[in-house]
Amino acid sequence: MEKGTLVNFQGKSLDEIEIEDEIDLDLDEEEVSDDDNEESEPVSGVSEKTKMGLGEADSSTGKSQMNQDETENSRETKLRRIVKRPWSPNEVNAVMKHFRVHISKGHLATKAECEQCKAAEDPLLRERTAQNIRDFVRNRGLMLKKKSS
Structure with a gap:
């Protein structure tokens, strides 16, 4: 996709699209030192799909974590609830x-x-x-x- 091959994926379902699973993170020391001088740029070799996939994994984990947090909060509010007192x-x-x-x-x-x-x-x-x-x-x-x- 980074090479402008988006047209090849057009009209295909997600099951039909094949993406490289391996991420090429072999960087030369020169490239690392150049990156330190520049503002943050995306690392070459990491495709947008891979980044989105990582984001989705984090968001799905976040969602399940939020659901657990919400249930804990609802339990806490139930426990913190003041017992109803009848009016004298x-x-x-x-x-x-x-x-x-x-x-x-x-x-x-x-x-x-x-x-x-x-x-x-x-x-x-x-x-x-x-x-x-x-x-x-x-x-x-x-x-x-x-x-x-």
Whole structure:
């Protein structure tokens, strides 16, 4: 291919194309010293197909490595997940006091409103995040909507 013989491969399937398996890396000392002075150029004797083949091998290894990493990460996130705690009646009353209108109208609470609620009901809602409160309001609104339907 480096010699301009791409036309010979045109129209053939990958099974029909034969490529040299051996890489000729016999470099003279003069060529090595010349390469040091110049910017990086491709080494003669290494075909583009061979480079692509090496890249594909690396990428396939990388893909399998990524799949292993992804499964490990998903396991870690499952292990790091906080155990669901049921809402105590006091926590429910504290949130309902602030968001009864939101729930009855089916509106979602904003993060700022949840932060205000958490600050106002500090000792009770200390263990809950603003997202926990927001989820509670949403779930109660959906539950009320299903019951009324």
